[in-house]
Amino acid sequence: MPRSLRLGVLTGGGDCPGLNALIRGLVKRGTHEFGHEFVGIENGYMGLVEADLTRPLTEEDTRGILPKGGTILGTSNRANPFIYAFREGNRWVERDVSDAVLRRCEELKLDGLVAVGGDGTLSIAHRLSEKGLKVVGCPKTIDNDLCGTDQTFGFDTARLIVTEALDRLHSTAESHDRVMLVEIMGRHAGFLTLESGLAGGADVILLPEIPYRVESIVEKLRARATRRRSFSIIAISEGAFPVGGTLAVLDRAEDVPGRGVVRLGGSGKVCADLLAQHIEAEIRVNVLGHLQRGGSPSAADRVLATRYGCGVLDLVRDGKWDHMVALRAGEIVAVPLSESRKERRVDPSGDLVRFAKSMGISFGD
Numbered sequence: 564m565p566r567s568l569r570l571g572v573l574t575g576g577g578d579c580p581g582l583n584a585l586i587r588g589l590v591k592r593g594t595h596e597f598g599h600e601f602v603g604i605e606n607g608y609m610g611l612v613e614a615d616l617t618r619p620l621t622e623e624d625t626r627g628i629l630p631k632g633g634t635i636l637g638t639s640n641r642a643n644p645f646i647y648a649f650r651e652g653n654r655w656v657e658r659d660v661s662d663a664v665l666r667r668c669e670e671l672k673l674d675g676l677v678a679v680g681g682d683g684t685l686s687i688a689h690r691l692s693e694k695g696l697k698v699v700g701c702p703k704t705i706d707n708d709l710c711g712t713d714q715t716f717g718f719d720t721a722r723l724i725v726t727e728a729l730d731r732l733h734s735t736a737e738s739h740d741r742v743m744l745v746e747i748m749g750r751h752a753g754f755l756t757l758e759s760g761l762a763g764g765a766d767v768i769l770l771p772e773i774p775y776r777v778e779s780i781v782e783k784l785r786a787r788a789t790r791r792r793s794f795s796i797i798a799i800s801e802g803a804f805p806v807g808g809t810l811a812v813l814d815r816a817e818d819v820p821g822r823g824v825v826r827l828g829g830s831g832k833v834c835a836d837l838l839a840q841h842i843e844a845e846i847r848v849n850v851l852g853h854l855q856r857g858g859s860p861s862a863a864d865r866v867l868a869t870r871y872g873c874g875v876l877d878l879v880r881d882g883k884w885d886h887m888v889a890l891r892a893g894e895i896v897a898v899p900l901s902e903s904r905k906e907r908r909v910d911p912s913g914d915l916v917r918f919a920k921s922m923g924i925s926f927g928d
């Protein structure tokens with residue numbers, strides 16, 4: 564019988580469907596096979612900085628959570644221990660509280676920490692690991708932009724939601740002869756836009772990896788109009804921008820204390836305003852927003868998340884701290900956490916883009 568451990572668990576960054584399935588897999592296998600004990604840490608790393616945000620996490624707590632969206636542990640994308648934001652009077656100050664986080668883990672008598680998150684959460688995990696904390700990671704994000712793993716859970720569900728939105732927008736766009744722009748999440752990576760754009764039959768797909776020229780989109784829209792189809796669907800990433808232009812930003816990194824990264828939004832409106840200078844057709848912009856992350860995970864995401872939750876316990880058993888679980892060529896493997904710092908992007912000359920172009924889909928280049 565392997566040694567029973569006391570493990571902390573936290574979920575950090577933006578939530579995504581499948582986090583609860585992961586927590587369930589982790590706690591069930593951990594309890595049954597290893598006799599581990601789990602401590603739930605609430606609101607990401609915030610739970611290791613602020614008081615009263617930890618609680619026992621038992622198998623009983625995981626009953627019925629498999630199909631639930633979000634995370635029963637809560638999360639935060641503003642709780643980086645290396646730039647933690649505190650309110651002092653009427654201003655915010657940022658401090659490095661990473662030493663206090665290590666002390667807190669000792670107080671909680673943790674033998675190790677399981678950090679579930681995206682590039683942000685996992686690179687923080689790696690930095691904590693460098694300071695001596697025993698951490699293992701599980702990758703998550705609807706953006707699918709993490710290096711080291713072929714897929715993150717959350718992506719499949721988000722792709723289904725966006726595809727359904729594109730399907731639904733087709734009928735109203737066609738009835739009104741409109742150009743529909745659909746703004747899709749993904750930060751600086753276009754995976755979600757590319758794959759749901761393909762699945763949902765978009766006519767134009769605009770990605771952060773391929774800056775667009777308005778003239779090129781106009782040409783495509785005009786070509787469609789002469790074929791007596793005067794409606795068009797444009798799938799645009801929140802991180803897409805015109806050649807020579809800049810990112811559409813809702814909050815700069817420095818405007819949100821503790822956040823450390825930019826909040827994107829508004830690329831659809833920017834593109835619509837540019838197009839309106841050239842075409843007569845009515846244009847509408849749809850921002851799908853957090854609908855893309857909400858609700859129950861798909862079967863595929865439940866399975867992948869369960870595999871990650873169960874699989875990370877092999878890393879713990881083998882003492883593979885400072886590693887994360889990953890999917891590579893269909894297998895669950897261990898990858899150094901330092902890999903998670905590298906972000907993945909759509910390859911503009913890869914198969915998907917090439918085939919889409921060969922079918923007549925415009926990328927605005």
Ligand SMILES: Nc1ncnc2c1ncn2[C@@H]1O[C@H](COP(=O)(O)OP(=O)(O)O)[C@@H](O)[C@H]1O
Binds near residue numbers: 639
């Ligand atoms: N590439 C990065 N490297 C280091 N820290 C990051 C990085 N991206 C984000 N962070 C920090 O990690 C926290 C969570 O990041 P976020 O991107 O929202 O979540 P995640 O990537 O884990 O889903 C933020 O507070 C931010 O300060």
Ligand SMILES: O=P(O)(O)OC[C@H]1O[C@](O)(COP(=O)(O)O)[C@@H](O)[C@@H]1O
Binds near residue numbers: 682703748856
């Ligand atoms: O929830 P917020 O703070 O508005 O953040 C929105 C961002 O989070 C995401 O939904 C998911 O990103 P992460 O997985 O890196 O947290 C991005 O697609 C989007 O840009």
Ligand SMILES: [Mg+2]
Binds near residue numbers: 684
């Ligand atoms: Mg991130």
